[in-house]
Amino acid sequence: NKKGHFASQCKAKKKNASEQGSSMALALVTLHKDEWIIDSGATSHFTMRDDWLENKHPVEREIRVANDDKILAKCCGTVRLNLPGIKGKTEIHEALYSPDLNTNLLSVGKIVEKGWKVVFSDDGCKIMDSQTKIKGKVLLRGKFDSGVFKIVPKKINREHANAITNDNAQMLWHKRLGHLNHRYMLLLRNKLAHGVKFDKTEFQPCEACVKGKMTRQPFPKSQS
Incomplete structure (x- = not known):
């Protein structure tokens, strides 16, 4: 990205795909898990946080x-x-989750599709509204740090975060551990492993485990 110009007018977008996606490469390097990198190379929004997704549905998509x-x-x-600077919550629709990423990406292309403008400069970037009565109003500011433009969300309400992530964390570890039973999951969390974290609240039933324990009724005996 060149500084001091609109992303919608960026000539660099016309270059071939092998020259795009510099931030996508950075996404394979560990950054802070809550930060969002503003990326002109990403064709979609991406997140490394499966627990952040709402109304999610499975996809199988390979991205180069x-x-x-x-x-x-x-x-x-x-x-x-x-x-920061925005009242209420901002919804990022159609965000793709990939376990291969180590950071989160905001697609400049998707932002521009909404009718907004992105301006890059020495002190950061601005996402501006070009549709409302107050055209040019700065909706969001990103800082320039370590060679990338990034946005750091405010701390979310802890009770809300727990409500969203607690069940997800339990189920995520349950699946990662090969649908391990609850007793051994608790042993791993409390004594036997580092990094296995979830709250003490009651475990949610796993649909796959429930179906796996079901027994098929025997076929009726033949009357012949």
Whole structure:
């Protein structure tokens, strides 16, 4: 991205795909899990946080990134964020989740499709409204840091976060551990492993485990 121009007028977008996606390559490097990188190379919004997605549905989509690397998107949904300078929550629709990513990406292309403008400069970037009565109103500011433009959401309400993530964390670890039973999951969390974290609230039933325990009724004996 060149600084001081609108993303919608960016000539760099016309270059071939092998020259795009520099931030997509950075997404394979660990950054802060709550940060969002403003990326002109991404064709969609991406998140590394499966627990942030609402109204999600499964997808199987392979995406080519810089240096011909590939990542796999597993599901799609809506992310709701508390962003600095904006009242209420901002919804990021059709965000793709990929376990291969180590950060979150906001697609400049998707932002421009909404009728907004993105301006890059030495001190950061601005996402501006071009549709309402107050044209040019700055909706969101991103800072320039470590060679990328990024947005850091405000801390979300902890009770709301727990309500969203607690069940997801339990189920996520349950699936990661091969549908391990609750007793051994608690042992891993409390004593036997580092990094296995979820609250003590009651476990939610796993649909796959319930179906797996079902027994088929025997076929009726033949009357012949």
